[in-house]
Amino acid sequence: MKIMLQTDKIKFSYNQEEILKGIDLQIKSGSFIGIIGPNASGKSTLLKNMSKTLQVDSGTVYLNHKLLNDYSSLELARKMAVVPQNTEVSFNFNVYDIIMMGRHPYQKRWSGISKNDKKIVNEVMEVTDTFKLRSKLIKELSGGERQRVIIARALAQKPNVLLLDEPTSSLDINYQAEIYDLLNYLNQKWDLTIITVSHDLNLTAQYCEQLILLNEGEIFASGSAEEVLTEENIREVYKAEVLIKSNPLSDKPFITLIPEVNKFKKKKEKKEFKIHIIAGGGTAKKFIYKLDNLGYRLSIGVLNIGDADWQVARELGVEIVEAPPFIDISDNEIKRNKELIEKSDLIILSDLPFGHGNIANLEVLLDYANKPKILFSNLNIEKRDYIKGKAEKIWNKLLEEDDNIVLLNDKSQLISEIKKLEN
Numbered sequence: 001m002k003i004m005l006q007t008d009k010i011k012f013s014y015n016q017e018e019i020l021k022g023i024d025l026q027i028k029s030g031s032f033i034g035i036i037g038p039n040a041s042g043k044s045t046l047l048k049n050m051s052k053t054l055q056v057d058s059g060t061v062y063l064n065h066k067l068l069n070d071y072s073s074l075e076l077a078r079k080m081a082v083v084p085q086n087t088e089v090s091f092n093f094n095v096y097d098i099i100m101m102g103r104h105p106y107q108k109r110w111s112g113i114s115k116n117d118k119k120i121v122n123e124v125m126e127v128t129d130t131f132k133l134r135s136k137l138i139k140e141l142s143g144g145e146r147q148r149v150i151i152a153r154a155l156a157q158k159p160n161v162l163l164l165d166e167p168t169s170s171l172d173i174n175y176q177a178e179i180y181d182l183l184n185y186l187n188q189k190w191d192l193t194i195i196t197v198s199h200d201l202n203l204t205a206q207y208c209e210q211l212i213l214l215n216e217g218e219i220f221a222s223g224s225a226e227e228v229l230t231e232e233n234i235r236e237v238y239k240a241e242v243l244i245k246s247n248p249l250s251d252k253p254f255i256t257l258i259p260e261v262n263k264f265k266k267k268k269e270k271k272e273f274k275i276h277i278i279a280g281g282g283t284a285k286k287f288i289y290k291l292d293n294l295g296y297r298l299s300i301g302v303l304n305i306g307d308a309d310w311q312v313a314r315e316l317g318v319e320i321v322e323a324p325p326f327i328d329i330s331d332n333e334i335k336r337n338k339e340l341i342e343k344s345d346l347i348i349l350s351d352l353p354f355g356h357g358n359i360a361n362l363e364v365l366l367d368y369a370n371k372p373k374i375l376f377s378n379l380n381i382e383k384r385d386y387i388k389g390k391a392e393k394i395w396n397k398l399l400e401e402d403d404n405i406v407l408l409n410d411k412s413q414l415i416s417e418i419k420k421l422e423n
């Protein structure tokens, strides 16, 4: 394991106030690290100490096994680039010139811009998608565009390590994801070591392989998102009550703040309308959340234990008829599924694939011609039939015999269709 950056017991004070109280860190080459922590915990100060923007009071910082203090500023700029918190540029240069500034550490005093400089600037403009902005003045750009340009300038330095201080703090969620996707790409494809300070626990949990949680100038916890983002750690450090679930799309922790007022409020009222879902393989996980959130009473079955839909349903406390995986659904499970269907006002059949194991989930619908049903039809049944046309046959029979079916091609219409049936 190659260590790119190491800090040994670094301490730093502003005036007489000690802000960093002895930070020990070892950052692996090629890692993607998130530094998190409450306001004033010392995150920016740590970043500045690691980049020699501020000189440590005591302790040492090593970059690539060499003392940071032994690097000249030009040498350091070829190894490490910093994207500061405030990316306002005081002069109104155009984007190309700003990015070209990243090449200064490589240019001799009177030599001007070389072919190689141009090649590298073009390369970073491409990866940061800033080529189309190259003639624009920096002050004409949106916050997200400006941030990409500043990252491009940092990349033009061709560093081994990129330090960023809250790179997405003023961006909307779309730009936030765009910046983190870019960082992820640079980390994976360019093998860039990335250290970013952030307030966004969910974004860092999603993207960073290691989180460092600072509290009052000390490392409170460090490790994977699962290790660091626990309800206890957050309560202790942020003094906040949170709910931590697993993000169903990434399996990373996902944090929801529980507002204080909620502690005194009754749980959200549930609607009377009951929906039974037949799904599997993660085909329902997105809409289960949505329906639960809207207050519908949900049940689901028959689902294999461990299936992605099963996990989401279980997290939300949805009533489930569950079955062990890899064997056919049993009569008893079918019976229990029917009991839930009978109690429901609507059945939703997602666009799940059918095999021997779960064909009973489709067959069961033939017994409920009188019950309203929404069948996802965006994915043709032939493509989901793994039992030589048997599923297709049942599907066609259903469509012929049952007048209570709404076929739904466009999943985004699900809620409006349910509302129609509800009224």
Ligand SMILES: Nc1ncnc2c1ncn2[C@@H]1O[C@H](COP(=O)(O)OP(=O)(O)OP(=O)(O)O)[C@@H](O)[C@H]1O
Binding pocket: 014, 015, 019, 037, 038, 039, 040, 041, 042, 043, 044, 045, 046
């Ligand atoms: N230039 C300065 N002079 C004096 N004190 C400072 C200076 N910069 C920061 N501080 C203080 O140092 C402490 C740590 O600040 P720092 O910016 O490192 O925290 P942070 O964790 O990055 O905070 P935030 O999340 O609010 O950005 C704070 O109490 C802050 O007021």
